[in-house]
Amino acid sequence: MLRALELAATPGVPLGPNPRVGCVLLDADGQEVAEGFHRGAGAPHAEVVALAEAGDRARGTTAVVTLEPCNHTGRTGPCAQALVDAGVRRVVFAQPDTNPVAEGGGAALAAAGVEVEHGLRETEARAVNRVWTFAVDHGRPFVTWKFATTLDGRSAAADGTSRWVSSPEARRDTHRLRALADTMLVGTNTIDVDDPELTVRDELDQPVPQQPLRAVMGLRDLPATKRVFNDRAPSLHLRTRDPHEALAALYRQDRQHVFLEGGPTLAAAFLEAGLVDEVVAYVAPMLLGAGRNAVADLGIHTMADARQLEVTDVTVLPGTDTAHHTNVRITMRPSPAVEEEA
Structure with a gap:
């Protein structure tokens, strides 16, 4: 998760309107397979970037993400479905997504049989998106x-x-x-x-x-x-x-x-x-x-x-x-x- 947080905070990434997100894919031995981060509105989300880098190697991996994968179709498709389609076995995310437009990714993943955990280093993840988190919550x-x-x-x-x-x-x-x-x-x-x-x-x-x-x-x-x-x-x-x-x-x-x-x-x-x-x-x-x-x-x-x-x-x-x-x-x-x- 620390590496995912580093990716989310990559210098030069716009501070809004989208949240900054980092993703790391790990194999069964905990070795990194691929990684990615979101570069701003309209660009592929962090999970999609990592999945594209991994290709077929994504199957059976654990996706470690700083923010709950989205569950909606906007400029890009839902990341939760992309993870399911790629055969990811487990998803660990830090911060739940409370945006009513995008929330529900964790539940969608679990319903598709993916093992889901959340809350790991949530405080640090919220700090990366301090303003975005406040705006969504309030x-x-x-x-x-x-x-x-x-x-x-x-x-x-x-x-x-x-x-x-x-x-x-x-x-x-x-x-x-x-x-x-x-x-x-x-x-x-x-x-x-x-x-x-x-x-x-x-x-x-x-x-x-x-x-x-x-x-x-x-x-x-x-x-x-x-x-x-x-x-x-x-x-x-x-x-x-x-x-x-x-x-x-x-x-x-x-x-x-x-x-x-x-x-x-x-x-x-x-x-x-x-x-x-x-x-x-x-x-x-x-x-x-x-x-x-x-x-x-x-x-x-x-x-x-x-x-x-x-x-x-x-x-x-x-x-x-x-x-x-x-x-x-x-x-x-x-x-x-x-x-x-x-």
């Missing part, structure tokens, strides 16, 4: 809220200026994180005031080939001349102020990971709705004393009601010279108690 995209702040919690000065709270190194790191999502989401006010392009750019500040969807949320009409509507990436105007409606619309388009970069009002709306699953804060060694808060009023009036977050990572992003300050990236998630309430 019926909505995973939401990462990213913001930059001074030490006293300001995202802009009293005159509205915000360039630059974050350092060049932090901004480059932000582009790296943007590339891990399939959707950028901001509010109409951010587009009106800042006119961001919301593209992902590389180390040379050039757009990368694969761009996330640029989604703008709000009822306000926006000029077509705004940079978010240029031809460098797809764009979508979600005419709603309801975070639940926005995420439902994106999920219907098979979007699984929303990178929330809107202003304090939009952030507060998602937090109040319990729809923030990860927080990435870039903290600059600055003090402003006044200015725009990183998040708007959450209706909290006592310390006992404070939103609790669990720190999962702290990374120092040093400046390249004395003119560029150091930032600290703090990655957090809602505490278990908050997740249960949401």
